[in-house]
Amino acid sequence: MSSGKINVSVENIFPLIKKFLYSDHEIFLRELVSNATDATLKLKHLTSIGEAKVEYGNPMIEVKIDKDNKKLHIIDQGLGMTAEEVEKYINQIAFSGAEEFLEKYKDSAKDSGIIGHFGLGFYSAFMVASKVEIITKSFKDEPAAHWSCDGSPEFSLIESDKKERGTEIILHIAEDSLEFLEEFKIRELLTKYNKFMPVPIKFGTKQEALPKPEDAGDDYRTEYKEVDNIINNPNPAWTKQPTDLKEEDYKAFYHELYPMQFEEPLFNIHLNVDYPFNLTGILYFPKMSADLQIQKDKIQLYQNQVFVTDNVEGIVPEFLGMLRGVIDSPDIPLNVSRSYLQADGNVKKISNYITRKVADKLKSLFNENREDFEQKWNDIKIVLEYGMLSEPKFYEKAGDFVLYPSVDDKYYTLAELKEAITPNQTDKNGKVVVLYASNKEAQHGYIEIAKEKGYEVLLLDSPIVSHLIQKLEADNENLTFTRVDSDHIDKLIQKEEEQISKLSEEESTKLKTVLEEIVPKTTYTVQLEAMDSKAAPFIITQPEFMRRMKEMSQTGGGG
Numbered sequence: 381m382s383s384g385k386i387n388v389s390v391e392n393i394f395p396l397i398k399k400f401l402y403s404d405h406e407i408f409l410r411e412l413v414s415n416a417t418d419a420t421l422k423l424k425h426l427t428s429i430g431e432a433k434v435e436y437g438n439p440m441i442e443v444k445i446d447k448d449n450k451k452l453h454i455i456d457q458g459l460g461m462t463a464e465e466v467e468k469y470i471n472q473i474a475f476s477g478a479e480e481f482l483e484k485y486k487d488s489a490k491d492s493g494i495i496g497h498f499g500l501g502f503y504s505a506f507m508v509a510s511k512v513e514i515i516t517k518s519f520k521d522e523p524a525a526h527w528s529c530d531g532s533p534e535f536s537l538i539e540s541d542k543k544e545r546g547t548e549i550i551l552h553i554a555e556d557s558l559e560f561l562e563e564f565k566i567r568e569l570l571t572k573y574n575k576f577m578p579v580p581i582k583f584g585t586k587q588e589a590l591p592k593p594e595d596a597g598d599d600y601r602t603e604y605k606e607v608d609n610i611i612n613n614p615n616p617a618w619t620k621q622p623t624d625l626k627e628e629d630y631k632a633f634y635h636e637l638y639p640m641q642f643e644e645p646l647f648n649i650h651l652n653v654d655y656p657f658n659l660t661g662i663l664y665f666p667k668m669s670a671d672l673q674i675q676k677d678k679i680q681l682y683q684n685q686v687f688v689t690d691n692v693e694g695i696v697p698e699f700l701g702m703l704r705g706v707i708d709s710p711d712i713p714l715n716v717s718r719s720y721l722q723a724d725g726n727v728k729k730i731s732n733y734i735t736r737k738v739a740d741k742l743k744s745l746f747n748e749n750r751e752d753f754e755q756k757w758n759d760i761k762i763v764l765e766y767g768m769l770s771e772p773k774f775y776e777k778a779g780d781f782v783l784y785p786s787v788d789d790k791y792y793t794l795a796e797l798k799e800a801i802t803p804n805q806t807d808k809n810g811k812v813v814v815l816y817a818s819n820k821e822a823q824h825g826y827i828e829i830a831k832e833k834g835y836e837v838l839l840l841d842s843p844i845v846s847h848l849i850q851k852l853e854a855d856n857e858n859l860t861f862t863r864v865d866s867d868h869i870d871k872l873i874q875k876e877e878e879q880i881s882k883l884s885e886e887e888s889t890k891l892k893t894v895l896e897e898i899v900p901k902t903t904y905t906v907q908l909e910a911m912d913s914k915a916a917p918f919i920i921t922q923p924e925f926m927r928r929m930k931e932m933s934q935t936g937g938g939g
């Protein structure tokens with residue numbers, strides 16, 4: 381048929397492709413399987429509208445290693461290409477894409493991170509192959525075509541005798557990329573990028589046990605048959621309607637997504653929006669400990685069921701970075717730098733949408749089953765508290781479901797708390813004083829004294845609690861938080877008349893002097909007011925503001 385020179389402004393683009401995509405060269409397989417998937421789905425569409433009068437059947441994609449000949453095959457049963465289409469789509473269009481790449485690469489060379497996500501599509505094959513062949517037969521009644529190119533701008537295009545519809549891509553794996561002939565490597569890549577793609581992908585075969593016959597005797601030995609090894613689930617949960625899924629389905633999908641994760645998620649949030657952008661997904665709240673353990677199972681970002689990255693920074697609000705699950709959107713610009721991403725209006729909208737959706741879900745969980753929500757509080761509070769501090773949109777809604785537990789496991793919303801403590805815990809300036817402990821054991825004595833006086837003591841023990849308190853105080857003029865071991869007793873109006881110490885004045889002064897010798901006066905106060913308490917003969921407190929100053933300087937300033 382023809383041969384020629386690919387029309388491109390640089391002599392040879394391939395060294396460039398190799399060099400600049402090197403860090404991420406494994407994505408070639410994702411790109412080729414994506415093309416095979418597109419070709420299959422295009423055919424599905426054409427047959428459904430009657431434009432392609434062929435049997436669609438049950439097409440699959442096959443990935444095959446030919447180690448002896450150092451070749452990797454990607455075979456599909458999609459719509460195929462005529463010779464003319466190969467000219468058009470492979471020689472011209474793809475190279476205009478490559479030129480665009482060069483155009484983009486000019487001003488982003490400093491930021492090498494972006495190139496990893498720049499889909500060069502078909503031509504990324506040259507990152508690992510010294511020669512690439514395309515053998516393709518269109519669904520149209522035309523002869524098959526055979527294109528081949530050895531990485532220079534020269535290519536050849538001849539007729540082929542391929543009979544079956546579809547496309548076979550053959551990569552002659554380059555000497556420096558022989559790892560891509562290893563079964564485990566290809567399986568790893570398919571699992572990483574293609575696990576949820578919409579067309580079945582076959583990679584080798586596997587043994588499957590045959591059902592045991594009814595009349596099998598005691599000496600029956602399981603028989604096996606060889607079946608296709610399909611590596612993907614073409615219909616992952618997030619592509620379905622929430623109404624079609626049960627709790628078990630969500631849990632099963634969680635384990636499918638994170639096979640090494642044995643704990644159950646606490647709850648899930650199904651995202652499903654098609655206006656003003658397209659986005660689907662499922663987010664899970666995992667059980668979380670307060671020490672913010674570094675987590676490797678992260679939210680995964682997909683584009684039309686193709687894995688893109690698990691770096692969702694900028695797309696998912698930061699406080700939800702601790703969640704797990706998937707987000708799938710064709711509307712997220714993936715081939716641009718992070719700074720662009722953050723400035724992109726659509727991306728900001730997506731982030732806001734996710735925030736709102738998470739807040740709504742929390743509210744409904746709280747309303748539907750408060751008891752259950754309270755039980756989960758300890759495992760989710762760190763995310764929510766962090767969200768209140770970092771995301772104004774979330775803060776606005778948090779009043780509906782954020783809880784403030786007491787040391788006795790009573791859970792209040794902020795409004796409920798205010799109502800409960802106002803009568804008994806208002807200070808001389810008319811401020812409502814919220815007493816809290818940060819450590820139940822260490823502050824046990826103080827807690828007991830406060831309780832004796834009829835005060836409610838909260839247990840606020842998250843690492844970011846001092847920042848949260850600052851924010852709550854700033855936004856609630858007549859509210860002030862005081863830790864139970866600080867000088868609160870001075871501040872609160874005593875309901876009963878001044879209580880009389882059982883010690884004489886002389887004895888009291890003596891005791892105070894002795895104690896003050898042991899305790900550094902500059903930072904602590906000895907109070908004998910607790911004398912009447914059964915829990916403690918006296919208490920040593922520290923002014924709240926001093927403790928806070930110290931705390932803030934330790935946790936890195938205001939929130």
Ligand code: ADP
Pocket residue numbers: 411415416419456458459460461469470473474477500501502503547
């Ligand atoms: P993109 O997929 O973004 O369009 P590619 O470089 O990956 O860019 O592919 C270029 C074009 O080549 C595709 O748009 C398609 O028309 C054609 N093509 C690539 N692979 C196949 C295939 N397996 N079957 C049919 N057409 C294909």
Ligand code: MG
Pocket residue numbers: 411414415501502
């Ligand atoms: Mg492509």
